[in-house]
Amino acid sequence: MRPHPRQRYTRRDFLQRSAASAIALPSLAAIVAACTKPGEENVTGQNLLTPRPDRPVTLPMEIDPIATDTPIEQDAELVLFNWDAYVWKPIVRRFIEKFADYNPSFTAVTTFNNMDEAVAKMQAGQIEADVFFPTIDVVPKLAISGLLQPLNHDLIPNMEENVWPQYQNPYYDQGWRYTVPYVVYTTGVAYRRDVVSDDEIFGMDNPWEILWDPRFENRAGVYDSYRDTIQTALLKRGITDLNTDRQEDLDIARDELLAMIDAVNPRATVNGAYKRLPQDEFDVHLAWSGDIAAGWGYVPEYTRDYYENLGYWFPEDRVGPIDNDCIAIPANAPHPRLAHEFINFMLGYKNAMDNFSWVGYQPPQNETDPGSLTTTEGLYSLQSGWAEPAEYVLPWMEAAVVRESDFDVGYRQAPLTAEVDDRWHDVWQQFKAGVNAST
Amino acid sequence: MRATVERATLPAAEAPRLGRMRAWRRDPWRKPRILSAVTWGYVAWSILPLSVAVLISFNQGRSNASLQGLGLNWWWGDPDLSLFRDPELHAALFQSLRLSVTTMLIAVPMGVAFALGLDRWRGRGSGTANFVMLLSFVMPEIVLGVAMFLVVAHLATFIDLGTPAQVVGLVTYQLSYPVIIVRARLLSIDKEYEEAAMDLGAPPRSAVRRVLLPLLYPAIFASFAIVFADTIDDFVTVRYLSGPATSEPLSVKIYNFSRSSPTPAVNAAATFLLVTTTLVVVIGYLAYRYSSRGERRDDVARFAAQI
């Protein structure tokens, strides 16, 4: 029925109706916002966004953490937002079983392919995760924009009891307001010991150069990650500021990367170090220590002979890239109380070490004896009857073990300003496009 | 006859063999062996990798590349990772099916109506509408996928990333298929049936519903089957528009796994989907055949021509 002309729907009616249904309003807001020209806002203190080890930052806390007496949510579907294959499912299920009284459930980790994608999805509000595993470089901007919620320390007692003391006050999050550390790792070069001997690579003046060695044409790999690959080129040329903003440095890195294409035709991979190098698709590959430590799980046949083909190089004086990943709780987490319990659970010694046995990445636990990691078998290996035993870290890749003292001398990867980040992305784009300076 | 003339001019000793070859080459109705070889070679090249992939799903070991004995390990044997037990693969399979069915149910009716409208519309605007529809048909999927992602992320933020956005994107991408198929069919339908119906007193809508539509059933069934099969396979659009883990259909999982570490369980999931889709296509084809019974019977050929 057509309404009487006097009763015609006015625009106010429409807005009121849609406010009730909350469907049109978010979009309306977007449209209304679109009616004003997007401009450059005043950025709140670049320094907050770019902490450095010598310039630590205390992140602002606009909202309070949840109250200590918040009840644990019932019938929660736990959503973890993480890299692929970065947390061992049985450990998550162990957590679910431990809190069975509250009837939580868990299906699969919601994964992202890289941190840019993760941040984009969080910022667009398209992900409602309980727990998020960020790298350090995105933590400040997520915290400042209110996308993370501060942690209630009372609910995570394991943090002060079990974790390395330096993480009570990391440079990027003093007073651990928003994050706890997840794993620690170094970045070096993984190599096949049947092609490159330990003596050869450890005896080189500049072992980073091995990724440029034409001997490994079509058999060399790097990570599909701009920071890690560009920093490798910088280190090869002796530039140790892994967060450099100098264009000369970036130009040098770009030239080196383009030269790498000419020399070895590298492939940028995600699983090259932990899966494809053990499968004999690569001879050398840029590697995080945890990737190659887990490599024994991906060899063609699970015997010590095959394990012995995997090697890892890192500078013997431990002066090289070292870092940690974090765990945080997004501001829009549907089950924040359960998320706190999960974080506390993951910081428990046994759970952390069991996770380590599968993931390959070492947790910063006080109780761990680094020396024993190459002689002790982890839970995953113990459970894998179809494979010969493997230690947490195989004895011949001792360089993959991380010690607290390594952080005193190592280089850290810190957040960059937007403008510098763009220039790093430019270099990366040129590398990925296979732009050859020679043609 | 020509052949015998040729033979007579050659030396007697060589004549028989050479002549037979020449005769074979000259014979216009000979079997084209080269073409035949190429065709069957192509078919083998097309289908064999698939058979290997299906076979690997019955692999006893963990390898994706080589068969290490046969077993149902990855179907329901392995407690964690097998198809039957792994909730992640279940979610992916269900998502694939859910997306396909939903898209099919939205795109085909809309597409059929669109086809009818475009075909019969004589006014202004029909040319433009036709043009836009064909444009959506030829546009590379990455353009549509990225464009939809930008819209959903910035403008129409009420559409959540995940199943809602994926369905919207898929319907947009698939809409042109039913249109083209139904229009092809419409060309062969005479207007006299509707004429007769209307002369017998039927109002326009009834004429369409009771006369025209049944005549279109073959094309409609073909559309259902094709949209379903095409959506199950879709990758570019759903990947950009995916949200939480449960909204990633199997195609995206396969892509992710190819970059990380697949187990043969992925092959098992893909095989399962293959069987399902084959069933749907067969049903669609049978429905097509049933509804077009009494017409020319080179069915598969006509079915193929619809694509």
Added chain:
Amino acid sequence: MSTLPPEKAVLAPRRSRRSERRATAVDSGVHYPRWFWPSFATPGILWLILFFLLPLYTVLSVAFGTVDPIFRSPLPVYQPWWWTTSHVAEGLGKATGLFRHVYARTFVYVFIASAICLVIGYAVAYYVARHAGRRKTLLLVLLISPFWISYLMRMLAWVNLLQQDGYVNRILTFLHVVPEPVGWLEGRPITVILGLVYGYIPYMILPLYGFLDRIEPNLLEAGRDLGGSPRSTFLRVTLPLSRPAILAGLVIVSLPMFGDYFTNTMLSGSPSTTMIGNLIDDSISSTGQGPEAAVLILILMIMLLIPIWYYLRSTARAAEAR
């Protein structure tokens, strides 16, 4: 009215008078109201406007828009008078300068892959259309099957077969075609090209088959009767006749290839085989490069404008001819 049988004439006058009073379509003898058919098309049109044209406009808005200062996410600008051309200028500069190689490489790959598709596809279509006989149905089923078999699964199957220890290498070394296993997945253009062929050749075969199936046999027989050998009949009759179908097939096959990125990612992963699609995919998932991705998409669309326009024209012409 004269076509009606006499029995119907009793009812006819009343109906026809009523419909005559309504505005009628030009269709002979069938009287639908003018709004009838367009209303059928309306849902589809609305949908396409909202979810096809509007997203394309959003791509424009992102290309001419700006970037969020903290998150570097793209901020689309919908009003043309506020558009900034800096990103577009930068993108065009890169396309013609830095990424020239990528565009050239993509053209080469697509060209070669389309040519291979054409040669193999035409041979197969020809055989099935004209010589298959009893096996025709079976062959057709086998030819259609790639359409409903997951493309990614077939590609994954190839990835497994082409691995160092996969069956392809095993067979090749067994037959001594190559002395030792070849690294097919190590970033070789040939793998990517053959992957493209494998993925898109069904789109070439079926339309060609449809066309060749419908060629009048009389034309071919006439050619032979006039003294031509099978070869010359083919070259002078069949081939010229199939030119529109060939061109249409080439367009259908090459258009998606230009936007393809996953074939390269799965079968290679090396920067030396990057295609346009990879540039787009990489930039859409990198912070701060949203406008750049949009510009790349616009460039792609403009590049493909001519083949698309050709295809649309020939479809329209074919429709009219029918």
